[in-house]
Amino acid sequence: xxxxxxQIDTYLSGSMTPEExxxxxxxxxxxxxxxxDVDLQKKTFALLEAAAFIETKDKIRAINQQKSTSSFGGMLxxxxxxxxxxxxxxxxxxxxxxxxxxxxxxxxxxxPDRITTMGSSDKTxxxxxxxxxxxxxxxxxxxxxKVIRLNGSENDKVILYEAVSLxxxxxxxxxxxxxxxxxxxxxxxxxxxxxxxxxxxxxxNQGDDAKDVLAKFLEHNNGYQQIKAEALxxxxxxIWR
Amino acid sequence: xxxxxxxxxxxxxxxxxxxxxxxxxxxxxxxDLNRSKxxxxxxxxxxxxxxxxxxxxxxxTELVFNVRKGKFRGDSSIGTYLFAICRSLWLKSLKKNxxxxxxxxxxxxxxxxxxxxxxxxxxxxxxEVSFLLSGVxxxxxxxxxxxxxxxxxxxxxxxxxxxxxxIAMNKKxxxxxxxKEIVKDNTSHRELLLSYIN
Numbered sequence: 001x002x003x004x005x006x007q008i009d010t011y012l013s014g015s016m017t018p019e020e021x022x023x024x025x026x027x028x029x030x031x032x033x034x035x036x037d038v039d040l041q042k043k044t045f046a047l048l049e050a051a052a053f054i055e056t057k058d059k060i061r062a063i064n065q066q067k068s069t070s071s072f073g074g075m076l077x078x079x080x081x082x083x084x085x086x087x088x089x090x091x092x093x094x095x096x097x098x099x100x101x102x103x104x105x106x107x108x109x110x111x112p113d114r115i116t117t118m119g120s121s122d123k124t125x126x127x128x129x130x131x132x133x134x135x136x137x138x139x140x141x142x143x144x145x146k147v148i149r150l151n152g153s154e155n156d157k158v159i160l161y162e163a164v165s166l167x168x169x170x171x172x173x174x175x176x177x178x179x180x181x182x183x184x185x186x187x188x189x190x191x192x193x194x195x196x197x198x199x200x201x202x203x204x205n206q207g208d209d210a211k212d213v214l215a216k217f218l219e220h221n222n223g224y225q226q227i228k229a230e231a232l233x234x235x236x237x238x239i240w241r
Numbered sequence: 242x243x244x245x246x247x248x249x250x251x252x253x254x255x256x257x258x259x260x261x262x263x264x265x266x267x268x269x270x271x272x273d274l275n276r277s278k279x280x281x282x283x284x285x286x287x288x289x290x291x292x293x294x295x296x297x298x299x300x301x302t303e304l305v306f307n308v309r310k311g312k313f314r315g316d317s318s319i320g321t322y323l324f325a326i327c328r329s330l331w332l333k334s335l336k337k338n339x340x341x342x343x344x345x346x347x348x349x350x351x352x353x354x355x356x357x358x359x360x361x362x363x364x365x366x367x368x369e370v371s372f373l374l375s376g377v378x379x380x381x382x383x384x385x386x387x388x389x390x391x392x393x394x395x396x397x398x399x400x401x402x403x404x405x406x407x408i409a410m411n412k413k414x415x416x417x418x419x420x421k422e423i424v425k426d427n428t429s430h431r432e433l434l435l436s437y438i439n
Contacts, residue, residue, distance in 0.1 A: 005421065006414045044417070044424045047434050048389035051370035054363045056390060057302040063268050064298055
């Protein structure tokens, strides 16, 4: 019986070779029971498929509604946040344990110098930029890295250092814009850039976006900043439910 | 939404075939990225926002099934493909509901969003098929449900923890044989349900 079911399924799904199909159709012509069985299987599948389609549609409808509800909820949350900021700003000044900037301060540290310490860039503009970076002269460093990038020596590391420098010199918005354009999923330093994107978003008070990027980062991250990232996500989830 | 949070079309196809949380994420993105285009099409062709939501959900469901059936080959973007599906669904709906297009103007005849009767029929089909499936046992029910959602045997074996696609295939054939017997013994159920579908 199961073999026959399998054979009918192969026929109905169009998976038979032309020879098999011809032979099967010949058998169909001469075998009433087989014809009945094919008809029964067709109807059984039609019922199953109709129910599956409805089930899937219900699921998609629920996802669609969830999104609308959460957008509405998100809007309410933002309105509530604005009201809170207007009514009790001092509360935030004194108790800013969980605001985005505070999280940035908690979780960020400048990306270490992986260029001059590797001895790969003597007497170049890069050395000059790294020198400013290592002295924490981030405004200057950001400018120098930008020049290097615009001169065509663009690589992930330069972009990363420029983004870090921008973030640490109160230009987080520029860092976010730069990373958004420059990040390529296939690049060798994608994980570091993505982590920096999280930090720059936090510095730019975009905690909800930071949370989304962080969730994605944790999905494909191979251990880089893992513990920090998980702890940060927990904190962000507390704020941006 | 940030550009980098977007999943590529190739990944969407992969996620829709895989099922689970990734599939939900892919569906969310497809809905988000195409909602305004489809709403604007439906609304500017005599529909309202409720019609647009119905068409969008129906269209994404078809897209999901077509992807799993291997009918979507990536010749166009998912957005373009979905728009074509939704456009065709909307035109069909206009015809079915006796709206007609008079060159520039579209004359409304009746509402076309999911009617109570359609919703009733859908719930009826779901519960009756669930009744039929209750006779084959829980394990069989799962295999048959996934199979009818057009997941591949490889994905079914992954989702249900079978060793390989062949084992899933054998299980499906065994279960389908059982279900056929049940459907055969429930002729009245079967014919009533088929009348809803056709």
